[in-house]
Amino acid sequence: MEAWVRFSAQSQARERLLRAAQYACTLAGAALSRAGNGSGGSSGGSSGTLSRLQQLEAHLSLGRKLLRLGGSAEALGAAQRSLHLPDPVLRFCLTLAHLNRALFLACDNVLWAGKSGVLPGLALEKWSQRSFRYYLFALVVNLSRDAYEIRLLLERAEAARKRGKSPQNSPRPQAEGRIQHLRLQLQLQLQLLLQVLRENPPLLLDLLRNACDLVIPLEKLGLCRSSPGIVGFCGLTSSVLSIITILHPWLKLKP
Structure with missing residues (x-):
């Protein structure tokens, strides 16, 4: 409660x-x-x-x-705070995402004024398209951030797996072809990916949420x-x- x-x-x-x-x-x-x-x-x-x-x-x-009125100021404040992150990739992605969210919310506020009658002559379709473009770019940057986080965690999981793996002194059998070796590597990477997402629920939820949200601006802009x-x-x-x-x-x- x-x-x-x-x-x-x-x-x-x-x-x-x-x-x-x-x-x-x-x-x-x-x-x-x-x-x-x-x-x-x-x-x-x-x-x-x-x-x-x-x-x-x-x-x-x-x-x-x-x-959401006033949300642009909050997004600008978040962008300013993200400028101090030590990781350059996270700093770039989060700052850019917050800036695009601020622009999206600003357009959304203008749309509210038009639909509520405060700005009766507003071109609603133009502002709606503009708003969804900023929203789409913010989601793309957020998904890029998720991909970067996943890559970092995969590298750590791979390093931990190699440290815990017993040394193999015997050479690899010659019968193992390149295709089979590639298939085994892909299976291992998929297992590591599932393990990383299972052990990091915040990252998994953020990835699913951004992926679901991506459908909305793509549909509204006629891209999908x-x-x-x-x-x-x-x-x-x-x-x-x-x-x-x-x-x-x-x-x-x-x-």
Whole structure:
């Protein structure tokens, strides 16, 4: 109960809940639309339900934008703090990701002003595309950071494996071909990768969350065609993973 009280007191947590509800509406709407098409046409009841789901999804999206007002300043502060990281690769990736997140949130604030009527003449589509471009670049940089973290952990696991391996004095049999040797190496790398991800839940959750989120801007920008059901599922999954990291801070990837 105490964890839930701390969770509900955070604006980011409330935004994540709204996000989960928004993409749950997207997923439910896609399922309802598919069921209606499969039955040879939507009935009046299902059509009305779908319309209400779409309206609820739009309201939830607008509410999320309201909760994210001022988020650009927070992202800029995070970018400034990441400039002091000792690792140059992490410093570059995190600073760039935070800067792009700040730009994404700034565009999102402008979109809120346009949709709420504060800026009635705003070109919503142009600002939406601009926002998703910044969002996409931030996700690509975050995934690059995840790949860098995985590479470091793989190198450490490989070094530990070699230290614990007994020395082999006998030469390798000549019957072992290059293809078989390559296959064994790939199997070993895959085992090490699974071991690294299993032993580092924060990295695994961050990788899954970024990978799920990547589908959304790719779809919105027309770079990858997918169904609303896939977008809803990926958005809901990433939202649930974000909620888990807020409820259990030790699962958040640091720095």
